[in-house]
Amino acid sequence: xxxxxxxxxxAHVSTRHNATLxxxxxxxxxxxxxxxxxxxxxxxxxxxxxxxNIARRIQWPDGATFESTDNQxxxxxxxxxxxxxxxxxxxxxxxxxxxxxxxxIGFAVFALFRWGLPAASYHIADRLPVSAHxxxxxxxxxxxxxxxxxxxKLSQHRQDEVSESFNNLVSQIENSEFxxxxxxxxxxxxxxxxxxxxxxxxxxxxxxxxxxxIAGPGELEAVLLHEIGHVExxxxxxxxxxxxxxxxxxxxxxxxxxxxxxxITAVPIFLIHSGYSRKNESAADxxxxxxxxxxxxxxxxxxxxxxxxxxxxxxxxxNYLSSHPGASSRAxxxxxxSAEFNAGAD
Amino acid sequence: MHDQPTTNTQxxxxxxxxxxxxxxxxxxxxxxxxxxLYIYSAWAxxxxxxxxxxxxxxxxxxxxxxxxxxxxxxxxxxGLVLILMIAFGESLSIAxxxxxxxxxAVLAPWALCRSRQFNARMSSYRNIRFGFSGKAWKFYExxxxxxxxxxxxxxxxxxxxxxxxxxTQGQAFFFLPVAVFTLYAMAPWILGKLxxxxxxxxxxxxAQFSTGITAGRYASVYYKAIALSxxxxxxxxxxxxxxxxxxxxxxxxxxxxxxxxxxxxxxxLLGSLYLVLIPVSTLIKxxxxxRVRNYQLNNTTLDRKFNLNSNVTTIKLWxxxxxxxxxxxxxxxxxxxxxxxxxxxxxxxxxQVTTSHNADQFVxxxxxxxxxxxxxxxxxxDMDIAAGF
Numbered sequence: 001x002x003x004x005x006x007x008x009x010x011a012h013v014s015t016r017h018n019a020t021l022x023x024x025x026x027x028x029x030x031x032x033x034x035x036x037x038x039x040x041x042x043x044x045x046x047x048x049x050x051x052x053n054i055a056r057r058i059q060w061p062d063g064a065t066f067e068s069t070d071n072q073x074x075x076x077x078x079x080x081x082x083x084x085x086x087x088x089x090x091x092x093x094x095x096x097x098x099x100x101x102x103x104x105i106g107f108a109v110f111a112l113f114r115w116g117l118p119a120a121s122y123h124i125a126d127r128l129p130v131s132a133h134x135x136x137x138x139x140x141x142x143x144x145x146x147x148x149x150x151x152x153k154l155s156q157h158r159q160d161e162v163s164e165s166f167n168n169l170v171s172q173i174e175n176s177e178f179x180x181x182x183x184x185x186x187x188x189x190x191x192x193x194x195x196x197x198x199x200x201x202x203x204x205x206x207x208x209x210x211x212x213x214i215a216g217p218g219e220l221e222a223v224l225l226h227e228i229g230h231v232e233x234x235x236x237x238x239x240x241x242x243x244x245x246x247x248x249x250x251x252x253x254x255x256x257x258x259x260x261x262x263x264i265t266a267v268p269i270f271l272i273h274s275g276y277s278r279k280n281e282s283a284a285d286x287x288x289x290x291x292x293x294x295x296x297x298x299x300x301x302x303x304x305x306x307x308x309x310x311x312x313x314x315x316x317x318x319n320y321l322s323s324h325p326g327a328s329s330r331a332x333x334x335x336x337x338s339a340e341f342n343a344g345a346d
Numbered sequence: 347m348h349d350q351p352t353t354n355t356q357x358x359x360x361x362x363x364x365x366x367x368x369x370x371x372x373x374x375x376x377x378x379x380x381x382x383l384y385i386y387s388a389w390a391x392x393x394x395x396x397x398x399x400x401x402x403x404x405x406x407x408x409x410x411x412x413x414x415x416x417x418x419x420x421x422x423x424x425g426l427v428l429i430l431m432i433a434f435g436e437s438l439s440i441a442x443x444x445x446x447x448x449x450x451a452v453l454a455p456w457a458l459c460r461s462r463q464f465n466a467r468m469s470s471y472r473n474i475r476f477g478f479s480g481k482a483w484k485f486y487e488x489x490x491x492x493x494x495x496x497x498x499x500x501x502x503x504x505x506x507x508x509x510x511x512x513x514t515q516g517q518a519f520f521f522l523p524v525a526v527f528t529l530y531a532m533a534p535w536i537l538g539k540l541x542x543x544x545x546x547x548x549x550x551x552x553a554q555f556s557t558g559i560t561a562g563r564y565a566s567v568y569y570k571a572i573a574l575s576x577x578x579x580x581x582x583x584x585x586x587x588x589x590x591x592x593x594x595x596x597x598x599x600x601x602x603x604x605x606x607x608x609x610x611x612x613x614x615l616l617g618s619l620y621l622v623l624i625p626v627s628t629l630i631k632x633x634x635x636x637r638v639r640n641y642q643l644n645n646t647t648l649d650r651k652f653n654l655n656s657n658v659t660t661i662k663l664w665x666x667x668x669x670x671x672x673x674x675x676x677x678x679x680x681x682x683x684x685x686x687x688x689x690x691x692x693x694x695x696x697x698q699v700t701t702s703h704n705a706d707q708f709v710x711x712x713x714x715x716x717x718x719x720x721x722x723x724x725x726x727x728d729m730d731i732a733a734g735f
Binding site: 007009014051053054055064091092093095101104105245 | 401
């Protein structure tokens with residue numbers, strides 16, 4: 001038998017009565033000077049879960065309430081440890097769980113960002129229709145024209161040549177849902193024209209003047225196939241989804257610490273993004289090697305163009321290629337693919 | 347009722363929570379929220395609220411929060427969908443984002459009203475629940491209708507003047523910033539209206555809260571804060587730039603370099619401006635929070651027998667907020683629970699209830715039930731009295 005001291009309120013009235021509640025053998029007895037004794041089965045009572053040391057609320061079906069801060073006696077009487085609320089309280093009240101909890105949170109957050117969100121965005125991007133990819137890219141070229149590009153200075157003849165090999169490549173990609181289009185633009189930084197190629201999720205591919213100028217036959221196809229690889233494998237959409245998902249997740253998790261979330265959001269987005277693009281670049285490279293072999297183009301051209309582009313970069317010009325995997329390791333893989341290609345051809 | 351007026355007694359609000367206790371509750375909340383992919387967050391919120399209510403003690407009895415995670419979950423998920431619509435919409439499809447914003451605009455006044463109802467009904471003191479009798483259409487009137495009447499008026503004038511060829515199209519567009527300015531200038535007054543309406547429609551059991559606050563005086567706190575911030579920014583901005591220029595001259599940095607946004611010197615200037623900005627903006631926020639709170643509570647009574655008092659001072663609140671910010675930043679966020687507890691204790695210590703009656707005779711309103719949907723949509727968007735200010 002456990003005796004708990006506290007205060008009793010009749011239903012719907014704020015009048016406070018000092019009272020004693022006796023709990024034991026599945027029965028209770030409430031004694032209160034001014035009021036009749038209440039007694040019955042403990043199961044009739046709804047007893048609030050333990051939370052820190054706040055007062056416990058024990059309620060009768062009619063709305064009458066007994067409040068007490070003698071949490072220990074109540075826990076003993078009702079064997080609270082065995083309930084869900086008791087387990088939560090045990091977790092919340094022992095310091096020894098804290099390092100474990102911190103480590104688990106750290107791991108869960110890492111796993112979520114490292115594997116969970118990329119996997120989710122991969123599957124979502126894969127299931128979205130082409131129209132969604134086009135929606136994302138809408139207006140992107142117009143924006144890039146304003147901030148990054150100037151009109152191409154290449155001759156019409158050269159543009160036609162490149163377009164022809166582009167169309168030739170695209171016609172060989174089977175079962176593509178995308179409508180591929182090629183754009184010529186000039187991109188310069190501090191007066192230096194930069195070689196670059198990029199793909200929008202919709203299948204719009206942009207090549208810069210400097211790139212067309214330095215790319216020889218075979219090399220041109222290598223890079224175009226790399227960009228087509230990004231489109232076919234939905235990398236752009238994946239990146240857009242994972243960027244949004246990351247910021248949403250971070251702000252939701254830290255939602256209660258409002259004000260700080262903006263500060264913290266930017267960091268993981270940045271870290272994850274450089275990671276994603278490395279993985280995607282390698283995937284697009286593999287796509288290019290495979291198709292080059294199929295179309296009878298030696299993958300070694302990929303190695304030469306990547307070295308050319310890498311070598312043309314000065315320390316000041318940090319274009320988007322700086323987030324790519326090291327040019328030399330990509331060239332090495334291209335040469336390996338080339339060796340396999342040539343071995344297969346013999 | 348047999349209340350016999352005696353002498354006035356002042357009951358001090360007390361907060362009995364502890365940082366180390368809340369820290370462990372907070373960590374478990376985060377852990378389970380992450381592990382259950384956000385689902386547990388509804389229960390986490392309940393535990394947090396219960397902890398803070400249950401540790402707020404007045405005259406020997408604590409407040410209580412009664413909502414359950416199951417009640418909060420559906421609304422929380424609706425809120426999540428809206429957040430996702432906006433977050434993904436912004437980078438994927440403008441139409442989806444606009445639909446999300448549109449839904450929020452249409453739902454916000456209703457959600458705010460439901461949130462007040464729900465939170466009041468789920469709070470109790472001495473076995474009596476609080477209540478809120480405000481009507482959603484009033485929230486639409488204050489939040490949607492009132493701000494747009496002057497905007498509509500200004501727009502009509504601009505269109506009329508344009509069509510009667512008094513002004514050109516270009517001049518007509520000058521009315522746009524005027525309309526936007528009016529909208530912003532009205533916002534504090536509208537917040538005042540809402541505060542007055544909300545307080546006058548708050549209940550404890552069947553007893554009414556009533557307030558003497560006016561929207562005009564409420565808004566004047568914000569106008570003073572704006573004047574204060576303009577003054578402080580000019581003063582401190584001038585001092586910082588002056589000091590930076592002086593410093594640049596003494597250590598021989600080309601003053602031109604300061605104008606170049608990429609130079610180290612410019613970063614230094616920006617950094618020092620930022621260092622000044624944080625305490626200044628914290629001061630302004632503290633000023634508003636302190637004055638608005640004091641004005642509201644000191645002019646509000648329950649049942650015209652219980653007077654609420656608040657005696658927060660701007661400087662003390664400022665000191666608290668600054669040290670809390672420092673605590674959180676230096677502990678990389680882990681100090682947050684201690685900061686939250688410090689603030690709750692500070693607020694309680696500056697709140698009293700004065701009365702010559704005893705609180706024994708309140709009776710419950712055995713009326714309605716409300717669902718949690720409105721509450722959680724409101725919570726997901728952090729809409730509270732002073733949303734966006």
